[in-house]
Amino acid sequence: MRLGSWVFAKSKDLHVDVFYPFTKKGKNKVFEPYIIFSSPSGPLYLYGKRNMWSLLDALFPNDPLPRNPVNADLKDAEQGKLIINELLQDPDAWEDLRLQVRQGEWYNPFRRSKGDLRPSGEGDVTFIMSASASSSEADITPNLMLLESQFEGSYCMPFTITTKTNMKTIPALFIPLVSAQNYKIVVTDEIGGEHLIFSIIESMGCNFRPKPASRYKLGEVTEIQNEISERLAMLGSILKINYTFSPMRPFDAGMKWYEMDYLEHRRFASCPDYSDWRVKYAN
16 A cells, blocks of 8 residues: 555555666666566566665575665576565565655666657656664554454555654555555544544545544444445445546645545545535435
């Protein structure tokens, strides 16, 4: 899931679709890999040996891979693609990743001029700048474990959130629509005695929230279940009408959660299909 300049992902959910080991520098080709990953948050692009090794080090933070032998193996395009995909699926790889990303212009790695051979209709793309192994500051609570067992396709992973006073990485439950993984509900673990529940739609590298976040106390499990069901129905209604999302830039990940919640809801409400959707959803 994308949150501002971060993407939270499970390593097994990343897959290398394109791997070029060499890019053009002047008249020469140098070993600066250009990689395109598929992910639940959409395509992710990575350029350069330093950024690639940031990702590989995040996969094995306690037992780093040897650089020289791995670099030598990755200089073959087909073998390199296979190796990185195997590392992402390795049972010893760190399960949860936090990727620092930015929007940038797609370009052909074999030409010097940016924008060459840009895919039709494609704007800026999302580049991985660095990666880190993500881990929670606290163990998952029984409430999230119960909810995970009740909603198909849901999964838990660490999630970083900025409160009024600090930044915390806590467990969170992600509940995507079965038919659209970029439409999802997030239920955070306990923050100040409450669970936060919010809906996220990821589109073109930006988030939109059709409804402001809700708060529920730890004992309100039935109310939380009802809220999740209502939000899933709302997301389904948006998907059904093929809602048009306006292209926008992502917010900074360091923004406080309630500021981001308000602004991303305003973004959803500013889209051209909002009024029609509200009428149809109300009926």
